[in-house]
Amino acid sequence: xxxxxxxxxxxxxxxxxxxxxxxxxxxxxxxxxxxxxxxxxxxxxxxxxxxxxxxxxxxxxxxxxxxxxxxxxxxxxxxxxxxxxxxxxxxxxxxxxxxxxxxxxxxxxxxxxxxxxxxxxxxxxxxxxxxxxxxxxxxxxxxxxxxxxxxxxxxxxxxxxxxxxxxxxxxxxxxxxxxxxxxxxxxxxxxxxxxxxxxxxxxxxxxxxxxxxxxxxxxxxxxxxxxxxxxxxxxxxxxxxxxxxxxxxxxxxxxxxxxxxxxxxxxxxxxxxxxxxxxxxxxxxxxxxxxxxxxxxxxxxxxxxxxxxxxxxxxxxxxxxxxxxxxxxxxxxxxxxxxxxxxxxxxxxxxxxxxxxxxxxxxxxxxxxxxxxxxxxxxxxxxxxxxxxxxxxxxxxxxxxxxxxxxxxxxxxxxxxxxxxxxxxxxxxxx
Amino acid sequence: xxxxxxxxxxxxxxxxxxxxxxxxxxxxxxxxxxxxxxxxxxxxxxxxxxxxxxxxxxxxxxxxxxxxxxxxxxxxxxxxxxxxxxxxxxxxxxxxxxxxxxxxxxxxxxxxxxxxxxxxxxxxxxxxxxxxxxxxxxxxxxxxxxxxxxxxxxxxx
Numbered sequence: 001x002x003x004x005x006x007x008x009x010x011x012x013x014x015x016x017x018x019x020x021x022x023x024x025x026x027x028x029x030x031x032x033x034x035x036x037x038x039x040x041x042x043x044x045x046x047x048x049x050x051x052x053x054x055x056x057x058x059x060x061x062x063x064x065x066x067x068x069x070x071x072x073x074x075x076x077x078x079x080x081x082x083x084x085x086x087x088x089x090x091x092x093x094x095x096x097x098x099x100x101x102x103x104x105x106x107x108x109x110x111x112x113x114x115x116x117x118x119x120x121x122x123x124x125x126x127x128x129x130x131x132x133x134x135x136x137x138x139x140x141x142x143x144x145x146x147x148x149x150x151x152x153x154x155x156x157x158x159x160x161x162x163x164x165x166x167x168x169x170x171x172x173x174x175x176x177x178x179x180x181x182x183x184x185x186x187x188x189x190x191x192x193x194x195x196x197x198x199x200x201x202x203x204x205x206x207x208x209x210x211x212x213x214x215x216x217x218x219x220x221x222x223x224x225x226x227x228x229x230x231x232x233x234x235x236x237x238x239x240x241x242x243x244x245x246x247x248x249x250x251x252x253x254x255x256x257x258x259x260x261x262x263x264x265x266x267x268x269x270x271x272x273x274x275x276x277x278x279x280x281x282x283x284x285x286x287x288x289x290x291x292x293x294x295x296x297x298x299x300x301x302x303x304x305x306x307x308x309x310x311x312x313x314x315x316x317x318x319x320x321x322x323x324x325x326x327x328x329x330x331x332x333x334x335x336x337x338x339x340x341x342x343x344x345x346x347x348x349x350x351x352x353x354x355x356x357x358x359x360x361x362x363x364x365x366x367x368x369x370x371x372x373x374x375x376x377x378x379x380x381x382x383x384x385x386x387x388x389x390x391x392x393x394x395x396x397x398x399x400x401x402x403x404x405x406x407x408x409x410x411x412x413x414x415x416x417x418x419x420x421x422x423x424x425x426x427x428x429x430x431x
Numbered sequence: 432x433x434x435x436x437x438x439x440x441x442x443x444x445x446x447x448x449x450x451x452x453x454x455x456x457x458x459x460x461x462x463x464x465x466x467x468x469x470x471x472x473x474x475x476x477x478x479x480x481x482x483x484x485x486x487x488x489x490x491x492x493x494x495x496x497x498x499x500x501x502x503x504x505x506x507x508x509x510x511x512x513x514x515x516x517x518x519x520x521x522x523x524x525x526x527x528x529x530x531x532x533x534x535x536x537x538x539x540x541x542x543x544x545x546x547x548x549x550x551x552x553x554x555x556x557x558x559x560x561x562x563x564x565x566x567x568x569x570x571x572x573x574x575x576x577x578x579x580x581x582x583x584x585x586x587x588x
Contacts, residue, residue, distance in 0.1 A: 140483065140537075
């Protein structure tokens, strides 16, 4: 008779923030499998109330040390929408470059430092320095390039200082952009090498499939990151203003973060959702890497999110090169749109490394924020993680306890969750 | 700051200034600001992999950090990485669970570490969620600064 299994992974490692996994089985039957979010709520939206429109971006940047560029851009776009500010094409190009820098930083960090150890059967990146030194050198080199890009465009690696309302406080020079382009070009073979490495260990990931709803920004021309409408694999295209009807946040007992659902009981956001909805908009290099990794949309294996991130690393490098070419052709003026306070309401969506991010602000006539709502990607993935666990668990029940634990941990890591960011608000009613 | 800086020496303060005495690194960097030439002064916060990237830029560094050395609170030591072994048990890498010695170790394994590394370690009195140092460490700040200046002068020669 199968022995009872009782697994509690407290504070899962190699993810950002605190989450627990529970798995209980008896006589070959799963009795409980749950993804718990235990991080304390952070109340950023309450902090924004009463603050001047000029302070919304610097405050919301601090929601996340990894996605500070994405939060800054969502915040600037929502504030500009509320104040009726139109930014220039140059600003949009530079903002796209900033977002690519963050995507590279975050994806390389997740793939290289957080997931690769699982694929090589070690506990962390540290032992790999001895066993797979070349791989670590390559990953550190790519991460350094991404940091360099963020330093150049955003003024520093984390918490951007040049991204401002209406434009940039400092723009890179043509010479600096030429230098960045050369570095990005030089990274192509390195990216192909890392993709080859990932392809060689793809068999280590579980062959698990669960089709779900995939939600991401979509754009007619581009692999959408900075701008677009909301796309759903189930219900088609919706305007960004429709976001509350997409997210439908609700409170569950197992989580300090809200869960979300749309057409089904859960949906997926992040690199895999973007890949599934926007594969046809990938650059040539993005397509080439997708081929190396054997990815073809639609992909229904959540473990492949990491591989979709690798495709996006390639796509971000190629699109960054295009953006730089366009900036160099146009010439860089540093123009900034005029920004003045007025009453208004603005909603913005940006694709950040972990998925679609919404900021929604109401601003009064003197420019103070009266209401704010931020819906973070990891929030939107919690229900999907839970449902994947429920679908994965019966197939694991006869496996050794360590393997069950590792597989469930790898599932959560595949989503690259940023748990601290997702614990933004819990309604408390005292009766 | 970007790659290719002329300055090839730095003093780097590691720590979280919102965790009491863990903030000794950033605090001493602020004390040295404007008084040191030929050395970049870097408050790297909690550091992480960023420290590995920064170490690659320099030939000589002084790293300032709080360390539990089993000494009375406020005591300090200047040691080389060879003289110190980290006892911190990190379960695995997350972005908020890091160890200064591991950054140095990775940097050395990658063959890009500064040739000269000095660690200025201070025994904390309390590491808890609070801004500012404990009174005992606060009193010792002038002594730490004097000692760091001596180390900077020695590394400059």
